[in-house]
Amino acid sequence: xxxxxxxxxxxxxxxxxxxxxxxxxxxxxxxxxxxxxxxxxxxxxxxxxxxxxxxxxxxxxxxxxxxxxxxxxxxxxxxxxxxxxxxxxxxxxxxxxxxxxxx
Amino acid sequence: xxxxxxxxxxxxxxxxxxxxxxxxxxxxxxxxxxxxxxxxxxxxxxxxxxxxxxxxxxxxxxxxxxxxxxxxxxxxxxxxxxxxxxxxxxxxxxxxxxxxxxxxxxxxxxxxxxxxxxxxxxxxxxxxxxxxxxxxxxxxxxxxxxxxxxxxxxxxxxx
Amino acid sequence: xxxxxxxxxxxxxxxxxxxxxxxxxxxxxxxxxxxxxxxxxxxxxxxxxxxxxxxxxxxxxxxxxxxxxxxxxxxxxxxxxxxxxxxxxxxxxxxxxxxxxxxxxxxxxxx
Numbered sequence: 272x273x274x275x276x277x278x279x280x281x282x283x284x285x286x287x288x289x290x291x292x293x294x295x296x297x298x299x300x301x302x303x304x305x306x307x308x309x310x311x312x313x314x315x316x317x318x319x320x321x322x323x324x325x326x327x328x329x330x331x332x333x334x335x336x337x338x339x340x341x342x343x344x345x346x347x348x349x350x351x352x353x354x355x356x357x358x359x360x361x362x363x364x365x366x367x368x369x370x371x372x373x374x
Numbered sequence: 375x376x377x378x379x380x381x382x383x384x385x386x387x388x389x390x391x392x393x394x395x396x397x398x399x400x401x402x403x404x405x406x407x408x409x410x411x412x413x414x415x416x417x418x419x420x421x422x423x424x425x426x427x428x429x430x431x432x433x434x435x436x437x438x439x440x441x442x443x444x445x446x447x448x449x450x451x452x453x454x455x456x457x458x459x460x461x462x463x464x465x466x467x468x469x470x471x472x473x474x475x476x477x478x479x480x481x482x483x484x485x486x487x488x489x490x491x492x493x494x495x496x497x498x499x500x501x502x503x504x505x506x507x508x509x510x511x512x513x514x515x516x517x518x519x520x521x522x523x524x525x526x527x528x529x530x531x532x533x
Numbered sequence: 534x535x536x537x538x539x540x541x542x543x544x545x546x547x548x549x550x551x552x553x554x555x556x557x558x559x560x561x562x563x564x565x566x567x568x569x570x571x572x573x574x575x576x577x578x579x580x581x582x583x584x585x586x587x588x589x590x591x592x593x594x595x596x597x598x599x600x601x602x603x604x605x606x607x608x609x610x611x612x613x614x615x616x617x618x619x620x621x622x623x624x625x626x627x628x629x630x631x632x633x634x635x636x637x638x639x640x641x642x643x644x
Contacts, residue, residue, distance in 0.1 A: 283546070299562055301626060302565065309552065312577050316549075328592055346626065347625050
């Protein structure tokens, strides 16, 4: 069973590397934000798997919970920050529509 | 009454998280739960309404159908992502449509159900008009058929 | 019970994999969010649930004592949190993208 957990976490690490491509080369800022969120999700699962391998789940579960909370708050904060700036691509249709006060 | 319920929920949560049932941890929990209840006790239960019990029972029967829809549509998105002819299959578009839901909580439940069901994301709610982004034609047709809206209306007895 | 864990974790890995491939392949930011926001939610939920089942029967000092049940309850808290927080974060980032004016990709080209 430990071997299964080990290979699962290896696959997850490989997927994190694939996500890192989007973080580095993503065309817009929002691409990077959602990629970092996806990496955080995978890290939460990897932390739990690591706890299973080491046999110390009761310790790793707290770390994973704190990591999930921080990941959520970081994503929300980054989204809020770049929403206030409103300057990634000005002049688009949706930008103008919302500026006129639809909501 | 609301404050006492909030305190009890917080304290049970604390004890589960602490995992040690001795006097020291319990007293720490009581102190911190009292502080949190004093500062933000009115966040958890907004208002007390009649007929909450029926809504809770109907909501619990709504959850399995929602989970079934989530799994079904997740397979749809996975198939889209993995198929080699992806660019012909997807057709992302923004659509607007009106709903007949009245109260705030039913609107929020409907919006969260749309977002949880893969293939569609609620972008904005203006009055009773929803702005939804869908990724391909079948999921949009599925949403516009109004099946989910009827179920949500049934949960909050607005049909 | 190990077979249940293997099925859950494998299913979670499959959905994670599909989400990552979708993140790399979809044409614009909004479509990518469909892949990550949803595939990651179900994938993480399945993996965490599978580990909770495994821990309930094999954790602690041989399973089914107070320590293993408490740890499983904590793991299920993580699963519920993932299920609540991920759609909320997706919604927030989507609205931020719409507000900052990233033009959605459509099949007919820009409208």
